[in-house]
Amino acid sequence: MTAVIEGIDLAGLTAGPAQTWGAIRLVPLLRRDPVTDLRLHARLHDPDALSIVQTAPRTAYVSFIPHAFVATWTTDSTPAAAYGTQLRGSTDTEVPEGIRLVFRRRMARREDRQRLRFLPLHLAMEGYLALQFGGPPIAWQEWTRQAVTRGLSPRVEAGYTGAAIAGLDDALRVFEIHPDQCGMVLYVADALTAAFVVPHPDDYRALHPTLLQDFYGDLLFHYAHLYPAVPDFTVRLDDTAVTSVADLRAQLARVDAEWQGFHAVLADGLLAAGRLTVTPVHRMGRFTLARFLPAFDPDTDNHIGEVITDETGQLAYLKTFRLSAAQTRRGHLLSQLAAHDWNLDTTATALRTDRVGLIQRLDRAGFGHLLRPDIIDACRRRARESRGRAAR
Amino acid sequence: MFVNAAITSTAQREFRSTAAAQRLSLDFLHEYVLGNYRDLYAATLALDVNQLNAAMVVTNLLRTAAEASREQRAQEGRLIAARLRTLPPQRVYGVFRDLRRRGINNRRTRAIVRDWVTARPDPAFDAVKYRRSLSVAARHAHLPLPGEVGTVLFDWRRPKRYETPILEAWRRAHYDQRALYELPYTVAEGLAAQHGIDRARFLSGIAPRLTAGERLRLQGNAVRHKVDGVAMDLATAPLTRLASYVLSLPRPERLRRRDELTGALRAAARRAARRQAGTWGQVVAVLDDSYSAAGSGTKRRRPLAVALATHYLLEALAADFTGLWLHHRGDPLLVHPVGATGLGVRILDALERRPDRLVIVSDGWDNAPPGQAAEVLRIWRTRLDPDQHTSIVHLNPVYDADTFDVHRLAAGVATVGVRDAEDAAALVELARFATGSAGFDELRRHLADRVERFLDAQEAVS
Numbered sequence: 001m002t003a004v005i006e007g008i009d010l011a012g013l014t015a016g017p018a019q020t021w022g023a024i025r026l027v028p029l030l031r032r033d034p035v036t037d038l039r040l041h042a043r044l045h046d047p048d049a050l051s052i053v054q055t056a057p058r059t060a061y062v063s064f065i066p067h068a069f070v071a072t073w074t075t076d077s078t079p080a081a082a083y084g085t086q087l088r089g090s091t092d093t094e095v096p097e098g099i100r101l102v103f104r105r106r107m108a109r110r111e112d113r114q115r116l117r118f119l120p121l122h123l124a125m126e127g128y129l130a131l132q133f134g135g136p137p138i139a140w141q142e143w144t145r146q147a148v149t150r151g152l153s154p155r156v157e158a159g160y161t162g163a164a165i166a167g168l169d170d171a172l173r174v175f176e177i178h179p180d181q182c183g184m185v186l187y188v189a190d191a192l193t194a195a196f197v198v199p200h201p202d203d204y205r206a207l208h209p210t211l212l213q214d215f216y217g218d219l220l221f222h223y224a225h226l227y228p229a230v231p232d233f234t235v236r237l238d239d240t241a242v243t244s245v246a247d248l249r250a251q252l253a254r255v256d257a258e259w260q261g262f263h264a265v266l267a268d269g270l271l272a273a274g275r276l277t278v279t280p281v282h283r284m285g286r287f288t289l290a291r292f293l294p295a296f297d298p299d300t301d302n303h304i305g306e307v308i309t310d311e312t313g314q315l316a317y318l319k320t321f322r323l324s325a326a327q328t329r330r331g332h333l334l335s336q337l338a339a340h341d342w343n344l345d346t347t348a349t350a351l352r353t354d355r356v357g358l359i360q361r362l363d364r365a366g367f368g369h370l371l372r373p374d375i376i377d378a379c380r381r382r383a384r385e386s387r388g389r390a391a392r
Numbered sequence: 393m394f395v396n397a398a399i400t401s402t403a404q405r406e407f408r409s410t411a412a413a414q415r416l417s418l419d420f421l422h423e424y425v426l427g428n429y430r431d432l433y434a435a436t437l438a439l440d441v442n443q444l445n446a447a448m449v450v451t452n453l454l455r456t457a458a459e460a461s462r463e464q465r466a467q468e469g470r471l472i473a474a475r476l477r478t479l480p481p482q483r484v485y486g487v488f489r490d491l492r493r494r495g496i497n498n499r500r501t502r503a504i505v506r507d508w509v510t511a512r513p514d515p516a517f518d519a520v521k522y523r524r525s526l527s528v529a530a531r532h533a534h535l536p537l538p539g540e541v542g543t544v545l546f547d548w549r550r551p552k553r554y555e556t557p558i559l560e561a562w563r564r565a566h567y568d569q570r571a572l573y574e575l576p577y578t579v580a581e582g583l584a585a586q587h588g589i590d591r592a593r594f595l596s597g598i599a600p601r602l603t604a605g606e607r608l609r610l611q612g613n614a615v616r617h618k619v620d621g622v623a624m625d626l627a628t629a630p631l632t633r634l635a636s637y638v639l640s641l642p643r644p645e646r647l648r649r650r651d652e653l654t655g656a657l658r659a660a661a662r663r664a665a666r667r668q669a670g671t672w673g674q675v676v677a678v679l680d681d682s683y684s685a686a687g688s689g690t691k692r693r694r695p696l697a698v699a700l701a702t703h704y705l706l707e708a709l710a711a712d713f714t715g716l717w718l719h720h721r722g723d724p725l726l727v728h729p730v731g732a733t734g735l736g737v738r739i740l741d742a743l744e745r746r747p748d749r750l751v752i753v754s755d756g757w758d759n760a761p762p763g764q765a766a767e768v769l770r771i772w773r774t775r776l777d778p779d780q781h782t783s784i785v786h787l788n789p790v791y792d793a794d795t796f797d798v799h800r801l802a803a804g805v806a807t808v809g810v811r812d813a814e815d816a817a818a819l820v821e822l823a824r825f826a827t828g829s830a831g832f833d834e835l836r837r838h839l840a841d842r843v844e845r846f847l848d849a850q851e852a853v854s
Contacts, residue, residue: 016732017761028732174408176683176732176759179719234763239771245744248771252737252764259761 003278008292008307012314013197015185015263016178021171023227025190027263029183035199035316038287038308136342143342147370160221162212167224172212177205183318184211185263188220189227192301197318199308217324235259278307286311296332298325330365356382393797394425395822398436398445400798400809401791405688407695407755409793417793418445426452430460434468435839437475438846440818442811446475447487454491454501469500471843474850476508481518484508485525492532505533515541516556521576573597577606592617608633612640626656631664632812635701638725639693646725654725661704664814668709673748675710678741679703679724680754681717682733696729698789699753701813706751709817716742733757735801736764743772749783751820755790756799756807766802773804785823787816 016028139148162168165188182204183197193216198204235255242248275295282289287308294302305320323331340346348358359379362368368376403415422445425433437449450472453460460468476484488505491497509529512518518526519541527545530537543551544559554560557574564571565583572580572587577598584594595614599621602610607624614622626634638646638653646653662669685696703715703724716738720727735758742750758765769784787810788798798809806823810816 017734017759019732019759020762174684177730178760179731232762235761235767237767237771239775242771242775245740245776248740248768248776251771252740252768255761255764 003280005276005278005292007276008195008315008318009313010197010315013183015260016181017259018263019171019175020230020232021174022167022229023189023224024165024167024171025187025230026171026175027185027187028178028181029185029197030178030180031182031201032180034180034182034201035310035314037285038199038310038316039203136337138341138343140342140344142344142371142375144370144372160216160218162214162216165216165221165224169212172208175208177208184208186211187230188216189223190230191220191223191322192303193217193220193322195303195305195318195320197315199316215321217322217327219324220322287316289317293331293335294323294328296328296335298328298332302328302331304331330367333361333365333367394421394433395436395439395441396788396798396807396809397421397791397796398441398449398809399439399811399815399819400442400789402442402444402691402811404690406691406790406793407684407686407688408757408790411690413793414791417796418448418791421796422448422452426456431464431467432836432839434464434471435843437471438839438843439822440811440815443479443483446479447483447490450475450487451490451494451496454498454504455494455496457498457500465500467843469504470847470851472504473507474847476504477511477850481512481522482525485522485529488529488532489525492528497532502533505529506535509533509535514558516544516558517576519544520558520562520579523579573601575601577602592619595619596621604628608637611637626652627659629656629660630812631657631660631705631814632697632701634660635704635813636693636697639697639700639727643726643728650723650725657701657704657725658708661701661708664705665708665817668817670709670711672706672710674712674745675706675749675751676714676716676742676745676747677703677706677751677753678735678738679715679717680733680735680752681720681727681729682731682754683729684733684755684757686729693729695753695755695789696727698787698810698813700724700727702751702753702787702810702816705813705816710749714742714745714747732760734760734764736761736768739765739768743768743776743782747782749785749820751816752784752786752801753810754786754788754801756786756788756792756801758801769802769805785820787819 010029012033013029013031016030018025018027020026136143136148162172168188180201182199182201183195184204185195186193194211194214196207196211198207235258237248237251237255242251276292277295278290278292280288280290287310289306289308291304291306293304296302302323303320304323305318307315308317309315336351337347340350344355344358348355351358351361353361356379359371359376360383362371363376363380397418401414401418403411403418405411406414422433433449434453437446441449453468453472457465476487491501491505509515509518509526515526515538519537523545526541529535530542530545536542537545540551540554540556540559544554544562548563551563554563561571561574562579565575565580569587569589572583572589572594575583580598580601581594584598591613595610595617596619599619602622604625607622608629610622611624614620624637629637634657638657641649679699679702681696681699685693685699687694687696706715707713715724717724717727718734718738719731733754735752735754739750739752772782773780784805786801786805786807788807789810790798791809792799798807800807808819808823810819
């Protein structure tokens with residue numbers, strides 16, 4: 001069921017010229033033939049919005065709801081957040097799987113507005129982690145009851161909201177959306193931050209502002225402060241080769257091709273290199289929803305995310321999150337544990353350490369609460385004693 | 393460069409910069425030019441700089457009068473008086489209030505205020521419509537005010553009635569709802585709110601008293617309240633205002649009223665073109681309808697409105713005209729700001745037609761891909777048209793706060809700021825200074841010539 005692939009295939013999408021604003025570089029992904037039978041769930045669309053791209057009327061199609069989207073899904077008009085990206089049939093009328101939200105403060109004021117928004121970030125991130133790592137499948141005696149039955153549920157990962165990244169709000173505001181744009185690759189100081197692809201330009205238009213409410217790793221927060229500006233990619237045409245208007249046109253075409261190559265180099269970390277572990281989650285019609293995990297190699301970029309592909313493997317929906325170095329290390333531990341069925345001894349052997357060393361690493365990574373208190377306490381005591389002995 | 397800024401910038405929020413950044417940048421630029429080139433600074437009053445900048449120039453000149461020589465002061469005095477006559481009264485009163493706030497009160501300032509106020513056609517009307525401003529000006533410059541005007545400003549509690557009709561209407565309007573409709577709209581609006589008059593009833597009552605600008609502004613309001621009397625006379629509206637109004641309508645309505653709106657735009661363009669109509673030969677325009685043409689919340693669709701107005705103006709000016717929008721195809725009336733700014737390819741499309749003139753209307757942020765328009769223009773100039781048969785002008789409606797100028801497209805191409813499309817013909821004339829091909833002395837001569845013409849025209853009127 002789980003498959004390993006080499007990077008993500010952006011076939012069908014072409015990169016447009018980047019627009020830069022300070023340290024932020026935004027590369028639009030254009031789709032000449034939009035996917036029309038997979039669309040954003042109709043309830044997420046503003047009924048008044050005008051369609052830029054003319055398509056046949058929606059008859060039978062599959063709709064999708066991005067992860068952590070807040071909308072009034074329930075019948076009593078309280079807001080709820082979608083839990084995991086979901087696929088729906090056109091005749092499906094039941095309420096999507098979601099988490100009800102209770103806002104104590106002024107959030108209720110916004111409810112009636114037809115506006116897309118994400119959940120508060122820590123909830124969204126936590127949901128992501130719980131989706132990726134379900135906890136020990138075998139009730140080894142070392143793990144607590146809670147870890148076995150509930151997985152990593154109370155685990156919290158920190159991320160930064162897009163609004164906190166310096167300049168991202170202005171960059172997104174002044175970005176000029178192409179008429180046939182279906183996606184966006186976001187770079188902060190030329191580090192690949194996030195990739196976002198939807199099936200149809202109308203969906204992109206509706207979701208573009210949510211990139212600001214999305215969450216990003218701490219690396220990018222710091223990059224945005226450290227690097228004031230990235231250089232523009234300007235090309236110089238070769239004027240000695242031009243003798244007519246047709247020559248000039250040929251030169252422009254050559255520049256376009258060069259740009260595609262330049263962009264492929266930039267997005268290398270996600271698109272070409274890296275071994276991605278893809279787990280299909282749901283299949284509906286000809287579309288498959290899958291979540292992917294990176295190789296958790298601390299030396300390279302690591303992106304987690306969700307994809308929807310059609311039967312030929314063409315990309316319809318993609319959303320990624322770049323992990324920070326600490327998160328990569330934690331992910332590495334968890335993936336090793338999962339690979340060895342959460343057995344401490346075999347995992348320790350695989351990581352070339354012993355049982356105590358592994359428990360210490362788990363504790364330092366913030367996973368101590370998953371182990372039974374007597375085990376973790378004994379380990380901590382032994383570490384304290386060995387430190388004290390070394391100091392004397 | 394300063395003239396570009398003074399024509400374009402209104403210190404309001406733009407698509408890419410905030411109001412504060414625009415104001416800061418503009419203030420600095422004024423200080424710089426005033427400090428280094430005082431006579432040129434004063435001479436800009438004779439050009440088509442916008443009202444905000446004219447007011448700033450006047451204030452700054454009066455503020456630093458001590459630094460000017462005797463001859464300079466005489467020339468400045470004539471220029472200021474002439475320019476104030478062309479500004480709308482609310483702007484001039486704004487200048488006076490600013491002078492009082494800054495404590496600028498020399499003999500020349502008082503004389504200028506006095507001359508301007510005495511030249512106003514109806515002081516009683518001013519005392520009602522610009523009540524606070526007139527009282528500020530009168531106090532600041534020690535003005536003698538005729539008859540009841542002084543009373544209504546400074547001793548209004550005492551009289552039981554006034555002889556002047558408009559002052560009497562103003563007094564009665566505080567108690568009597570019917571008297572309200574004899575007052576100017578801005579005054580009546582506040583009193584109507586005090587009386588608790590329904591908005592729809594108020595609008596239909598005040599409709600005959602509205603000025604052209606107010607009428608244009610209230611179109612949407614009137615439709616919302618279903619009032620008929622406010623209907624605007626499309627035949628008299630200025631071209632750029634009209635274009636702004638057209639773009640404020642939803643597309644289905646534009647489609648429904650297509651003949652009426654197109655006719656009005658064409659008529660306004662012909663009026664703006666005047667005698668020059670049809671004299672420009674073959675003209676191709678590249679007009680920017682990218683998303684950035686949507687402007688900002690305070691200047692909605694202003695760049696797009698300028699482009700649309702320029703389209704109709706050039707149609708009237710040229711013998712043979714082609715307008716190329718970046719994305720839009722078909723009837724220009726239905727244009728909509730969307731997409732990226734890919735100027736390079738469109739400019740090449742335009743140049744392929746070998747026109748006599750190429751006019752580019754854009755905010756100059758060429759981003760698909762960045763810098764391509766500059767490359768195309770450079771190669772066109774160096775390789776394909778070295779004799780410059782085609783004259784190329786870039787009109788830019790947006791002031792860029794960071795560079796203290798409008799955003800340029802390419803080094804060899806003249807870029808001039810534009811606020812109202814009506815001035816486009818005069819601006820193209822100024823464009824040869826913007827490339828730097830004309831020298832500083834020539835610029836001085838040109839400005840001196842403009843100042844002479846401006847003063848002669850103004851003093852002939854008064």
